[in-house]
Amino acid sequence: MADLAIYYDSSKCTGCKGCMVACKTWNNLPSPIELNSQPYSGTYQNPVDLNENTRTIITYKERKRENAYGIDWAFGSRRCMHCTDAACVKVCPSGCLYHDDNGFVVMDIDKCIGCQYCRAACPFDVPRHTGVNVRGADIKIDKCDACATRVAHGMKPACVTTCQPNALDFGPREEMLTRAHERVEWLHKRGYADARVYGETEAGGTHVIMVLKYDISQYDLPENPNTNKGAASNVMKPLTALAAVGIVGGLGITYARAHGYHRDHMAYDTKTHDVVDMDKDEVERHIDKEAGER
Numbered sequence: 063m064a065d066l067a068i069y070y071d072s073s074k075c076t077g078c079k080g081c082m083v084a085c086k087t088w089n090n091l092p093s094p095i096e097l098n099s100q101p102y103s104g105t106y107q108n109p110v111d112l113n114e115n116t117r118t119i120i121t122y123k124e125r126k127r128e129n130a131y132g133i134d135w136a137f138g139s140r141r142c143m144h145c146t147d148a149a150c151v152k153v154c155p156s157g158c159l160y161h162d163d164n165g166f167v168v169m170d171i172d173k174c175i176g177c178q179y180c181r182a183a184c185p186f187d188v189p190r191h192t193g194v195n196v197r198g199a200d201i202k203i204d205k206c207d208a209c210a211t212r213v214a215h216g217m218k219p220a221c222v223t224t225c226q227p228n229a230l231d232f233g234p235r236e237e238m239l240t241r242a243h244e245r246v247e248w249l250h251k252r253g254y255a256d257a258r259v260y261g262e263t264e265a266g267g268t269h270v271i272m273v274l275k276y277d278i279s280q281y282d283l284p285e286n287p288n289t290n291k292g293a294a295s296n297v298m299k300p301l302t303a304l305a306a307v308g309i310v311g312g313l314g315i316t317y318a319r320a321h322g323y324h325r326d327h328m329a330y331d332t333k334t335h336d337v338v339d340m341d342k343d344e345v346e347r348h349i350d351k352e353a354g355e356r
């Protein structure tokens with residue numbers, strides 16, 4: 063296992079949103095725009111939250127500088143954190159969500175049954191689900207998969223590749239952690255007393271390592287992510303799996319019973335008003351008989 067991580071440094075991020083565009087481009091995610099379709103957030107943050115077509119957003123918090131001209135920006139990143147103790151993996155009843163060999167939480171989309179337990183369980187409120195109207199398919203999970211298709215070919219994730227000031231990077235998790243601690247030390251020396259590393263231990267240690275420039279309240283991140291939020295779903299997991307098996311089994315039985323059904327075998331009895339099941343010869347005799355009686 064390679065144990066890789068995505069690195070995000072909020073103190074280097076310029077809020078350009080290039081990562082958001084790159085993510086959509088690589089993952090073929092649309093950007094539907096309709097008049098007033100985006101709620102006004104009063105900030106530059108747009109869209110205001112993750113959605114079924116948006117796997118990563120940059121969060122914007124601005125505040126006026128004390129005793130000085132201008133404002134300070136706290137840019138943050140909202141995306142799947144690729145938790146080691148991944149609540150979504152724990153509750154997923156179908157095996158759709160799992161850890162890959164690099165430690166990232168990826169999806170076998172064909173296995174998603176659209177139950178949305180993962181969204182309820184995720185302490186970062188990350189998974190979103192496509193509806194039938196988006197891709198013409200059943201409801202399925204969508205979230206960052208660390209650009210697994212790129213990583214498998216030795217490339218960095220799309221968002222990382224596009225980031226101009228190197229606020230994003232990608233590599234062995236231990237290296238990303240060392241780098242994050244060095245950067246935090248550097249920030250402390252420059253007066254950013256609240257700067258810290260995020261992701262080292264949270265949720266069992268995440269595979270997104272962040273440098274937070276300001277206090278954690280400036281970022282949409284939980285201080286102590288609760289990875290047992292989906293405990294009830296976890297109890298239900300075997301039942302849901304059983305129900306899924308039951309539904310598939312039921313459909314199989316229905317198919318088996320319906321197999322061999324042909325309209326030729328059915329006839330409408332005009333006296334009893336019943337549809338009766340007959341073989342083809344019987345149907346013909348029945349029709350002749352009814353015609354004779356008329």
Ligand code: SF4
Pocket residue numbers: 141142143144145148149150151167183184185186187188189205265
């Ligand atoms: S952030 Fe949420 S969706 Fe991503 S791995 Fe952690 S629990 Fe799963």
Ligand code: SF4
Pocket residue numbers: 084085086088089117118141205206207208209219220221222
């Ligand atoms: S790693 Fe890939 S899927 Fe995840 S946010 Fe970056 S570009 Fe999007």
Ligand code: SF4
Pocket residue numbers: 074075076077078079080081082120224225226227228229230
């Ligand atoms: S591309 Fe880099 S600098 Fe631009 S918003 Fe994304 S993380 Fe920040």
